[in-house]
Amino acid sequence: PSGSEPATKIVINLERLQQLPADKVGPLARYAAAIQSQRGDYNGKVLSIRAEDLRSLAIIYDKSPGELTDQLIDWGVLPPEARPAP
Ligand code: C2E
Ligand code: C2E
Ligand code: C2E
Structure with a gap:
């Protein structure tokens, strides 16, 4: 994917989050x-969070905000539209 652009509108799918293993999504779930x-x-x-929170979460996951956006889309926690058009 072209990827690696951080999400601009961050709306977390809480039902999907609960289905994923805690060893992957534990920090995000907390x-x-x-x-x-x-x-x-x-x-x-769903839960709308701040763009600033994505930056904090990226540090926790040792990724860039754009890489974390891609990961969250892969997990189904963010919809594909969360990735800004290039
Ligand atoms: P939207 O932003 O597209 O959100 C659609 C629906 O997703 C919301 O319908 C709500 O059911 C859910 N939702 C989104 N974020 C959250 C969240 O953080 N917590 C919870 N519990 N639910 C969330 P709702 O509440 O009827 O709002 C309809 C529309 O009204 C929203 O569409 C948005 O355009 C506006 N709106 C509602 N609250 C706010 C707000 O705090 N700020 C702004 N700017 N707009 C808001
Ligand atoms: P609130 O929604 O009851 O949030 C209370 C406090 O919880 C916030 O105080 C903040 O310390 C924390 N908090 C809530 N949601 C988040 C979040 O998504 N990320 C982070 N990092 N902290 C969060 P704060 O910041 O003094 O805000 C006071 C009130 O101002 C909020 O009460 C809310 O009503 C409003 N507010 C602040 N920023 C926004 C925003 O970007 N959008 C909307 N819709 N309301 C906001
Ligand atoms: P939103 O309510 O539509 O707010 C969109 C953007 O407007 C926010 O993006 C922020 O840049 C700005 N904004 C809105 N209200 C405030 C405010 O009281 N103080 C400041 N300094 N800026 C404000 P951001 O921060 O990326 O937040 C995205 C969405 O996350 C918000 O959309 C809202 O749905 C949710 N959110 C963020 N913080 C809070 C909060 O403290 N409480 C609640 N209930 N929702 C929040």
């Missing part, structure tokens, strides 16, 4: 849970 807790937003199927 991050999303923390944001849900801070907002009191527990009932959604």
